[in-house]
Amino acid sequence: MTAEGKFAYSYLKESDACFFESLCSVIVPEGEDPTKDPGALTVGALYYIDSVLADFPRVVQEYFEAAVRLVSEISQSKFQRLFVDLPDSDKNMILREMYLNPRSREMMLDLRSLALGGFYSDYKSPWYNGITGWEYIKFGGKRISDIKKDWTFLRVWRDWEKSREGGS
Numbered sequence: 001m002t003a004e005g006k007f008a009y010s011y012l013k014e015s016d017a018c019f020f021e022s023l024c025s026v027i028v029p030e031g032e033d034p035t036k037d038p039g040a041l042t043v044g045a046l047y048y049i050d051s052v053l054a055d056f057p058r059v060v061q062e063y064f065e066a067a068v069r070l071v072s073e074i075s076q077s078k079f080q081r082l083f084v085d086l087p088d089s090d091k092n093m094i095l096r097e098m099y100l101n102p103r104s105r106e107m108m109l110d111l112r113s114l115a116l117g118g119f120y121s122d123y124k125s126p127w128y129n130g131i132t133g134w135e136y137i138k139f140g141g142k143r144i145s146d147i148k149k150d151w152t153f154l155r156v157w158r159d160w161e162k163s164r165e166g167g168s
């Protein structure tokens with residue numbers, strides 16, 4: 001657990017966490033008031049991504065690692081800077097370029113799906129008490145949020161449950 005009471009990443013290295021933080025902020029940015037207009041980072045998409053990637057088979061982890069490397073290579077090639085250091089307009093340009101290239105389109109969409117999954121599902125980090133993506137978009141279908149969920153399939157929730165029970 002970190003000093004802020006959050007959990008250390010299970011899978012992501014710090015540089016990968018910075019990349020996905022940057023990606024999430026472009027894919028689903030916060031509004032002016034994150035309590036009323038949250039972004040992917042606000043609801044904890046970074047921990048969702050970390051947990052999902054940690055539990056994927058190694059071959060899938062390698063695929064996502066290659067996708068992150070490709071974004072980094074394009075960023076270095078076009079701007080001589082890391083993706084995380086670019087303004088959002090340049091980040092969007094890189095993602096658009098990947099989308100328009102048939103060889104990289106699938107990777108870009110898969111990276112994007114991680115950010116969207118962390119926001120538009122009804123996921124939220126265990127310590128986050130704000131609105132979820134579903135609440136934000138006023139999802140009117142059958143409300144999974146009315147069902148008691150077992151999020152322990154995500155590592156961050158397993159770790160959180162252990163900490164509440166007095167475990168390590």
